[in-house]
Amino acid sequence: MSALAVVATPTHHGARLTVDLAAVAANTRLFAGRTHGALMAVVKADGFGHGAVDVARTALAHGASWLGVTSLEEALALREAGLRAPVLSWLNPVDADYSGAIAAAVDVAVPSREHLAAVLRAGLGARVHLQLDTGMARDGASPSDWAGLCRAARRAEREGRVQVVGVMGHLGCADEPSDPDNRAGRARFAWGLAVARETGLRPPLRHLAATSATLTDPLSHHTMSRVGAGLVGIDPSRSTVLSPAMTLTAPVVGVRRVRAGTPVGYGHTWTAPCATTLALLPLGYADGLPRAAGPRAEVLLRGRRHRLVGRVSMDQVVVDVGDEAVVVGETAVVFGPGASGEPTVAEWAAWADTIEHEIVTGIGARVVRA
Numbered sequence: 423m424s425a426l427a428v429v430a431t432p433t434h435h436g437a438r439l440t441v442d443l444a445a446v447a448a449n450t451r452l453f454a455g456r457t458h459g460a461l462m463a464v465v466k467a468d469g470f471g472h473g474a475v476d477v478a479r480t481a482l483a484h485g486a487s488w489l490g491v492t493s494l495e496e497a498l499a500l501r502e503a504g505l506r507a508p509v510l511s512w513l514n515p516v517d518a519d520y521s522g523a524i525a526a527a528v529d530v531a532v533p534s535r536e537h538l539a540a541v542l543r544a545g546l547g548a549r550v551h552l553q554l555d556t557g558m559a560r561d562g563a564s565p566s567d568w569a570g571l572c573r574a575a576r577r578a579e580r581e582g583r584v585q586v587v588g589v590m591g592h593l594g595c596a597d598e599p600s601d602p603d604n605r606a607g608r609a610r611f612a613w614g615l616a617v618a619r620e621t622g623l624r625p626p627l628r629h630l631a632a633t634s635a636t637l638t639d640p641l642s643h644h645t646m647s648r649v650g651a652g653l654v655g656i657d658p659s660r661s662t663v664l665s666p667a668m669t670l671t672a673p674v675v676g677v678r679r680v681r682a683g684t685p686v687g688y689g690h691t692w693t694a695p696c697a698t699t700l701a702l703l704p705l706g707y708a709d710g711l712p713r714a715a716g717p718r719a720e721v722l723l724r725g726r727r728h729r730l731v732g733r734v735s736m737d738q739v740v741v742d743v744g745d746e747a748v749v750v751g752e753t754a755v756v757f758g759p760g761a762s763g764e765p766t767v768a769e770w771a772a773w774a775d776t777i778e779h780e781i782v783t784g785i786g787a788r789v790v791r792a
Contacts, residue, residue, distance in 0.1 A: 437703075437705045437789045439791050443476060445667040446476075447481075453485070462487075462646055464489075464653075465496075466496060470651060472667055472782065474500065488510065490648050497523065509528050510531065511530050512531030531552075573621050589611075628646070629645065633651045668767065669764075670789070677749060686732035708737060709737075757781075767781050
């Protein structure tokens, strides 16, 4: 048997990512209905890979009233796109452009006395959210530093140099609602609010809950909830059916019929057990396909799932389609909502032993955004 190879020459990389903003809208409405407080749409990391501006606009039109990001660069990009809703940025170095934040009316989180000093040096009028570590030993002031931070912020507020408009924290185990650390985190946040109040602070905004806690833990809601992954259909708590918003497709650029015993890809980790047809897709780990998922991953072609074979390469993967008469130019669905039988982001995350967030934020720049 001779091998026949047909290779297409696309005018671009070929892989395509589409985002269903109707799904973002539906998810936003669901979250807005789960809390009596305000809803912050977290659009960090380019809206979890879905497009920060589009996700932000959609969320604001369907129940969110705030936007949240990590860096000031992300916040200023939202302003440059014409978004005027309140924006909070919560992860910045002490030498960040806080004067730019003040000028653009961007709120900033303050996790330390050093950050507060940097904000005060930037000018008058900054709006800040004091950030408390509620049990993750990550961002936020430690409990031993909290009272000092609150006192310093209150002095600056009395002097008219800053407005303390919020106190924030984060729960590290909210994706497991029964974990006792959630109760401990709520208790530490309540303590932090009491300390802030004792120093004379009266912040109108108090926010602790992110996606999982918003869905499963009403005691953590306070006056605002911050939801990011949930807006695009990811529920880390696995408690609620959300609408996945991202679909990734790739064209078939090569088809070949091979004999039994034909090795495939680097290292020849897979060998055809019988005569079969192989389809080539122009998508690899440089585009965000996790290499670790290779031995288990599947795609949808012609309405049926087919397994990836061989290693995931930087730019391409090979799919065993058996006796299907696949031709160059057909489209494979790498992942999507799952309604038509295609793999989901959740399945790809399981195949790679990771979380959905890593899959959706990892799609590379070569993939066309439709």
